[in-house]
Amino acid sequence: MSPRRIKVLQLQNYYNVNASDLAEQIIQALPTDRYEVTTAFLRGRPGPGEPVSKAERSVYFGYSKSAVSGLRLRALWALYRHCRAEGYDAVIAHRFKPVNMLMLLNRWLRLSACIGVAHGFGEYDRSFRCWVARQLVTPAWRLVGVSRAVRDYLIGANAGFTPANTRQINNAIDxxxxxxxxxxxxxxxxxxxxxxxxxxxxxxxxxxxxxxxxxxxxxxxxxxxxxxxxxxxxxxxxxxxxxxxxxxxxxxxxxxxxxxxxxxxxxxxxxxxxxxxxxxxxxxxxxxxxxxxxxxxxxxxxxxxxxxxxxxxxxxxxxxxxxxxxxxxxxxxxxxxxxxxxxxxxxxxxxxxxxxHSIEDFRRQYRELLIELLEGAGRD
Structure with a gap:
């Protein structure tokens, strides 16, 4: 019997799928014979004729902007139930809100392979956000900056992100x-x-x-x-x-x-x-x-x-x-x-x-980072 495929959740704040979308490129980095990828969006969904993700499954939580602001209790509960029901092995979260939500939920989910992607600056300018991140970041997490400047910003933010748990994977194009x-x-x-x-x-x-x-x-x-x-x-x-x-x-x-x-x-x-x-x-x-x-x-x-x-x-x-x-x-x-x-x-x-900035290197680096985390957890 062939081994069970590794289940990966990729979470984004809002629906935005296009040809240059780097989240879609991460999906293409993970061979379908070894990985089962679900992409999920907290807000939004495609309209008629709009592109959909290349992931095997797409989940649209359909929340309003206000529902994912502040405490986000309803959204957190729905995301927690979804993750428990699906039994994911790894998560990849993009931008502050999805990263923050999964850091919090992982105190109970206890996933050992978690990647948070920062696409820009300013997400950790607030001292309270930095304090929260310091409490929640664990050895299961790797933060990725999409450029040298973003990586340096993360490391310098006093949010618990260090050279040991923070990587630079350059943005790329095909x-x-x-x-x-x-x-x-x-x-x-x-x-x-x-x-x-x-x-x-x-x-x-x-x-x-x-x-x-x-x-x-x-x-x-x-x-x-x-x-x-x-x-x-x-x-x-x-x-x-x-x-x-x-x-x-x-x-x-x-x-x-x-x-x-x-x-x-x-x-x-x-x-x-x-x-x-x-x-x-x-x-x-x-x-x-x-x-x-x-x-x-x-x-x-x-x-x-x-x-x-x-x-x-x-x-x-x-x-x-x-x-x-x-x-x-x-x-x-x-x-x-x-x-x-x-x-x-x-x-x-x-x-x-x-x-x-080649897309081949981009895909390889994300694949290797995920393998590193999974092997560290004894899963790959």
Whole structure:
């Protein structure tokens, strides 16, 4: 008789399944002949035509935002009963609420293989949260930061997370998939309505203030007159569009700065850009920057903690967050490069991406971490 498969619960706060979802990539890291994965969402569920998880089973608890705030007693009780009934061997929890809930419940569940994934900063800024985490973290837990900066944040938070129980597993993209989706430069430009002979700075991201697009517009306004062939193209949609449209008019950028709206799989257009810019004021999981690298583009980004180490390691160009006058200098530097130097800079970024952020390494590291915990508990 073949051995029972290892039962794994992956818990997320709210439903959000897409092609670049790293929780889905963890599922693909676990062979179905050895692991039985259930993915669960505290809030939300897919609507008609929306994607579902690749896990063997999906559970939607269907709670409102208020039901998973504060003490969360009803949600905790339902999650506890579910875990007891299913008899999971391991859990993987994403972001603060699922991690906190499972840390608390594991005082009774006593699972010996628990992984908590932190996708950004700020979750342990409150002293009370840190105190609670110190009481609940046990040898069964490993915390994962999705970048060097997030790992360092966790270790420095005084929440019981140490170099011994905290790991760095870099966020990643499926580079082969990305390259397979990307259209040749001329075709991508035609699809976006961009002229073939322009120099295009590209950005991808929701049109919300935290993405810093207003600073990018102000920076571009400083270089546009000296470089009449340059354009700025932003793929994305959001509540910040009226402010950005007003800024385009105020700065005289009509026809030079283009808000292209939302596009499915925006990374398919990156080869239509000559350089990629990420001016974010805050960012937990900078997948758009990695997507820009997959197009072999020079990359420019702000010095926020989640971006700066990546930009340093890949040879990208960095500016102080929110300082549009310095960003303008970085744009001018890239415009001054010869085509050969620009291609070489993009190739360096691409080679770094392959070394440090490949989806194969990402999957392997999660699989090995889970095996390490299960073997330590005598289960694997």
């Amino acid at each position: 580079i082969s998939r990305a390259e397979g989706l990307q259209h040749p430069a001329e075709q991508a430009r035609a699809m976006l309505g961009l002229p073939a002979d322009a120099f295009v700075f590209g950005a991808i991201g929701r049109l919300v203030p935290v993405k810093g697009h207003i600073h990018l517009l102000r920076a571009f306004a400083r270089v546009k007159d000296a470089h009449p062939q340059a354009l700025l193209a932003i793929i994305g949609e959001g509540r910040g569009r009226p402010e950005l449209e007003a800024a385009i008019a105020e700065l005289g950028l009509e026809g030079r700065a283009l808000l292209l709206g939302a596009r499915d799989d925006a990374l398919q257009y990156v080869r239509g850009f000559d350089a990629f810019v990420m001016p974010s004021l805050s960012e937990g999981l900078p997948l758009a920057l990695l997507e820009g690298m997959s197009g072999r583009l020079p990359v420019i980004g702000s010095d926020i903690p989640s971006l700066k180490p990546i930009l340093e390691d890949c040879g990208g160009r960095i500016f102080p967050s929110g300082r549009h006058e310095v960003l303008a200098e970085r744009l001018a530097e890239v415009l001054a490069l010869s085509p050969e130097a620009r291609r070489a800079e993009g190739e360096r970024a691409y080679q770094y991406l392959c070394r440090a």
